[in-house]
Amino acid sequence: MTTLLETRYRTVLRLLPAYYRREREEEMVETYLEDLDRDTQDQSRPTLGEVVSIAALAVRSRLGAAGAPRPYVVLGSVTRLFALAAVLLLAASAVVAPVLRLTWSFTRGGAQRRLFLSEFTDHGVLAGTVAVAQWVLPLGWAVAYFALLRDRPRLARLGVLAAALPSLWPLLRSVTDATPLPEPAFVTMLALLAWLPALALCTAHHRDAPPARLPAGTPGLVFMATCVVTGASLVLLPAVSDLVWGPVNCFVVGALGLLLWSVRRTDRGVPGGALALAVLGLLLLAVRVAALYPWLRVPGAAAYIAGGLAQAGALALLTAVLAVAGRRELAAR
Amino acid sequence: MTAKSMTRAAFFVLTALADQPRHGYGILRETEELSGGEVHLRVGTLYGVLDRLTADGLIVLDREEVQQGRLRRYYRLTDDGVAALDAEAERMAAGAGAARRRIAEGRRAAARPAAQDPAGLEPPTAPGLAGGFA
Numbered sequence: 001m002t003t004l005l006e007t008r009y010r011t012v013l014r015l016l017p018a019y020y021r022r023e024r025e026e027e028m029v030e031t032y033l034e035d036l037d038r039d040t041q042d043q044s045r046p047t048l049g050e051v052v053s054i055a056a057l058a059v060r061s062r063l064g065a066a067g068a069p070r071p072y073v074v075l076g077s078v079t080r081l082f083a084l085a086a087v088l089l090l091a092a093s094a095v096v097a098p099v100l101r102l103t104w105s106f107t108r109g110g111a112q113r114r115l116f117l118s119e120f121t122d123h124g125v126l127a128g129t130v131a132v133a134q135w136v137l138p139l140g141w142a143v144a145y146f147a148l149l150r151d152r153p154r155l156a157r158l159g160v161l162a163a164a165l166p167s168l169w170p171l172l173r174s175v176t177d178a179t180p181l182p183e184p185a186f187v188t189m190l191a192l193l194a195w196l197p198a199l200a201l202c203t204a205h206h207r208d209a210p211p212a213r214l215p216a217g218t219p220g221l222v223f224m225a226t227c228v229v230t231g232a233s234l235v236l237l238p239a240v241s242d243l244v245w246g247p248v249n250c251f252v253v254g255a256l257g258l259l260l261w262s263v264r265r266t267d268r269g270v271p272g273g274a275l276a277l278a279v280l281g282l283l284l285l286a287v288r289v290a291a292l293y294p295w296l297r298v299p300g301a302a303a304y305i306a307g308g309l310a311q312a313g314a315l316a317l318l319t320a321v322l323a324v325a326g327r328r329e330l331a332a333r
Numbered sequence: 334m335t336a337k338s339m340t341r342a343a344f345f346v347l348t349a350l351a352d353q354p355r356h357g358y359g360i361l362r363e364t365e366e367l368s369g370g371e372v373h374l375r376v377g378t379l380y381g382v383l384d385r386l387t388a389d390g391l392i393v394l395d396r397e398e399v400q401q402g403r404l405r406r407y408y409r410l411t412d413d414g415v416a417a418l419d420a421e422a423e424r425m426a427a428g429a430g431a432a433r434r435r436i437a438e439g440r441r442a443a444a445r446p447a448a449q450d451p452a453g454l455e456p457p458t459a460p461g462l463a464g465g466f467a
Contacts, residue, residue: 024380030403031357032376055379060381066388206341208385 005035009046015058017071042230063204074271074330079204081276084212085254086150087160089247091145092226094138094163095244100234136167144201148212149219153205155217167194189290190243193283208294215248215259216271226250240307244287248311251277251284255318259325275326281319288312339421345372347391347410354395354409357383383408391417397428419467 007033013025035045046054061068064076105116120128144159167190174181181187203210214222230246237245255277263272292308295301339347342364349355349363361379364372374382388394391414395407410418 024405027357027406028376028380030400031361031379033403035362050375050377053375053381055377057377057381061384065381066384114357194463208388 003038005044005046007037008260009033009050012046012051017053017058017062017072019072020057021063024263027238037168042069059068059203060208062205063206064209065206066208074275076204076209078272078276078279079200080209080212081273083197083200083204084214085147085251085277085280086158086193087141087145087148087201087231088223089250090138090163090197090278091141091193092223092230092250093243093246094141095228096230096234100231130169134169137162137166139163147225148201148205148220149214151211160201164194164198164211167191182301183290183294185293186287186290189287193244193287196283215258226254239303242291242304242308244284244291245307245311248284248288248315251281252311252314252318255281255322259318260324261323262329271330272326274322274329278319278322278326281315281322285312285315285319288315289309304320339417340382341372342374342378344418344421346374346379346382347414347421350392350408350414350419351411354407356398356405356407360408381385386414389417390414412453 005283006029010025013021013028016024032046032050062072062075063079064073068076092280101116107110110309120131123131140159140161140163144156144163147155147159170181170187171191175177216222217225220325231247234241246315258277260275288308288311292305294311295305295308345362345368349360351446355363357376357379361374361376364374383392387394387408390411393411395409398405398407406408406445449462
């Protein structure tokens with residue numbers, strides 16, 4: 001007769017994908033229940049630690065763990081490539097934007113320098129600490145990028161979690177200060193742009209995952225090229241730039257490059273590259289629209305709106321093309 | 334498993350299977366006993382480790398049994414599994430040996446008198462290129 005504990009444990013096991021349950025469920029139930037007194041099984045529940053271990057196994061078995069069927073292998077590959085591409089864009093932005101800001105502030109005279117330093121010194125200890133953290137923590141994207149490509153996933157996980165933290169600050173402040181959040185859609189999308197890649201990296205680069213590799217170039221060279229595109233797009237068109245301007249331009253260049261490369265190459269690389277970029281394109285499109293929307297009826301913002309609309313159009317087109325290319329790539333394998 | 338270092342959990346699971354095939358619960362109990370209670374694997378963690386070891390070819394399914402209507406699968410080490418466990422045990426023994434030697438050297442150095450006649454006045458390091466000690 002099935003006990004209540006067995007029923008509860010089987011409910012927890014439903015977190016696992018169907019292929020895994022077919023293979024392992026009966027065995028796992030036997031392992032779990034063997035040592036437990038049958039008379040007391042109706043009074044107990046699976047412990048939190050047991051549930052967490054099953055949840056971790058569920059994530060891993062869906063993201064290409066050892067022995068997973070092909071759809072899950074592809075899902076794992078797409079998630080890892082999405083994380084790598086997003087971390088690269090965010091890393092370049094996290095390095096270039098502060099360098100440009102520092103260069104601007106310290107080469108335009110004493111007034112600009114004082115204005116810059118006042119951000120850290122004139123608003124109290126807490127605000128100063130937060131300002132420093134918002135400058136330093138995003139560098140974790142760069143740490144994560146290089147750590148990932150040097151097979152140090154643990155350091156990469158720490159890097160992305162630290163780097164994504166500042167995106168929560170406006171949301172946290174709106175809760176603690178009970179002040180309305182300015183542009184809630186944009187702030188939320190920015191937080192998603194940070195946390196989705198961070199979570200993707202943390203979950204998909206598990207112990208069984210293959211090491212992260214770039215499709216072409218060395219990590220340093222690719223990072224430098226991304227920094228150059230980010231910096232150039234900020235310097236050449238400062239009137240239209242915002243927080244996503246540089247990353248979107250890099251994405252457009254990278255996506256075009258991948259599409260051209262995939263047309264010309266004959267070998268089959270890591271599966272899911274086009275789909276991963278399509279997912280990233282969709283995320284960037286959502287952030288771009290959320291950034292642009294509040295400005296649509298503001299007079300005098302025509303240049304910014306035109307630049308944003310051009311990016312949104314390019315993102316929509318490229319995302320659609322990448323999704324089609326990705327689907328064809330999977331069908332051809 | 335050869336490219337990446339072996340986790341503590343994987344090491345104890347392989348050790349638990351070194352003498353005879355065992356099923357899931359048997360492995361859990363054995364790892365806890367072998368580690369002196371330090372390694373307490375959850376069922377989800379155990380099956381993640383078993384999946385990885387199977388994929389790496391270090392363990393295989395030995396047999397299946399049905400006990401009171403429930404499925405038991407017994408696993409055993411492969412030749413590669415024995416070799417991997419042996420190599421890991423050697424590596425750990427070498428590390429432990431090095432640690433013991435260093436501790437013994439440290440104790441001997443601490444037991445020596447701090448200053449012995451003129452040698453106690455000598456500088457702690459040899460002179461540098463410029464003849465100084467900085």
